[in-house]
Amino acid sequence: MKTLLEAIRPTTFIEPEKLRKYLGVDLTIATETFQHTGSFKFRAAYNLALNVPNAEILTASSGNFGQALAYACQLLNKKCTVVMPGTSAQVKIEAVKGYGATVDLVDTQKIGRNERVAQLAAKMPDAYFASAYDDSFVIEGNASLGAELATKNFDVVVSPVGGGGLASGIIKGLCDAESAAQIFGAEPLLANDAARSFREGKIVVNEFEPQTIADGARTISLGNLNWAILQTGLSGIFEVPEEKIIEAVRILFSYANLKTEPTGALSLGAILDNREKFIDKKVCLVVSGGNVDAGIYRQILDG
Numbered sequence: 001m002k003t004l005l006e007a008i009r010p011t012t013f014i015e016p017e018k019l020r021k022y023l024g025v026d027l028t029i030a031t032e033t034f035q036h037t038g039s040f041k042f043r044a045a046y047n048l049a050l051n052v053p054n055a056e057i058l059t060a061s062s063g064n065f066g067q068a069l070a071y072a073c074q075l076l077n078k079k080c081t082v083v084m085p086g087t088s089a090q091v092k093i094e095a096v097k098g099y100g101a102t103v104d105l106v107d108t109q110k111i112g113r114n115e116r117v118a119q120l121a122a123k124m125p126d127a128y129f130a131s132a133y134d135d136s137f138v139i140e141g142n143a144s145l146g147a148e149l150a151t152k153n154f155d156v157v158v159s160p161v162g163g164g165g166l167a168s169g170i171i172k173g174l175c176d177a178e179s180a181a182q183i184f185g186a187e188p189l190l191a192n193d194a195a196r197s198f199r200e201g202k203i204v205v206n207e208f209e210p211q212t213i214a215d216g217a218r219t220i221s222l223g224n225l226n227w228a229i230l231q232t233g234l235s236g237i238f239e240v241p242e243e244k245i246i247e248a249v250r251i252l253f254s255y256a257n258l259k260t261e262p263t264g265a266l267s268l269g270a271i272l273d274n275r276e277k278f279i280d281k282k283v284c285l286v287v288s289g290g291n292v293d294a295g296i297y298r299q300i301l302d303g
Contacts, residue, residue, distance in 0.1 A: 011148050012031050016258075022251070047144075056128070057080050058124055070096050084103055133166075138169070140169070149174060159286040189241045249297075251272070264290060267288075
């Protein structure tokens with residue numbers, strides 16, 4: 001049985017000359033697109049599956065955490081059930097099934113993911129409910145990425161924000177390493193509950209699941225554990241318009257030869273929309289994953 005650090009792939013650091021010149025920013029990409037299952041979520045999922053004693057794990061996910069947990073459970077010989085919105089990227093649905101997990105698709109206009117999880121949990125009393133972000137094992141797993149970033153002495157780190165699991169983990173890893181880097185979040189403007197929470201000083205909840213193109217950020221709210229870390233650890237949250245998310249996906253393809261999902265491109269979208277804030281700084285752009293349907297990716301690139 002492998003430890004977390006033995007199981008994960010180290011993040012890939014790219015110093016994209018064309019993109020640096022295009023932006024006029026000293027930029028390094030830390031991409032998790034080459035992580036197991038194509039996103040940072042494997043760090044969290046493996047750490048959780050490794051440490052909980054339960055033989056069965058239940059979760060809700062739009063895709064990346066679901067497939068990461070499914071794979072982690074496959075490696076550790078545990079059962080896995082994933083509640084997914086019917087609007088999830090087909091590539092993610094198929095990936096979860098491919099790793100041997102049970103997929104429960106729901107219409108989120110009729111029933112919330114958490115409500116469906118509660119229904120299933122009542123029938124699965126021995127299962128551990130794994131939040132994709134609001135769980136100490138998740139945060140600790142993602143802190144392994146923060147520890148890697150801390151070795152590079154960045155002035156600024158920009159991370160996508162959905163439920164807050166990645167950003168809070170990065171903050172923890174950087175703080176544990178006593179890094180002086182500023183950490184900013186990047187969130188879709190259409191799903192800006194984290195930014196509103198940051199402004200109001202308390203967790204703000206979306207009334208409905210926001211239909212941003214960044215499907216990994218279609219969360220109802222931040223997690224309680226995440227909020228406690230983000231509130232003190234983030235220097236700010238950038239709200240990224242949909243057109244900037246799309247532009248960022250195209251630019252990462254054209255200027256860095258990197259395929260990313262829209263959620264993974266949020267951090268570049270934040271820089272595109274606020275470039276002047278990053279001049280004369282050593283910036284790390286966290287790209288969280290690359291799992292995107294071929295059809296959607298083609299539409300984005302074709303414009």
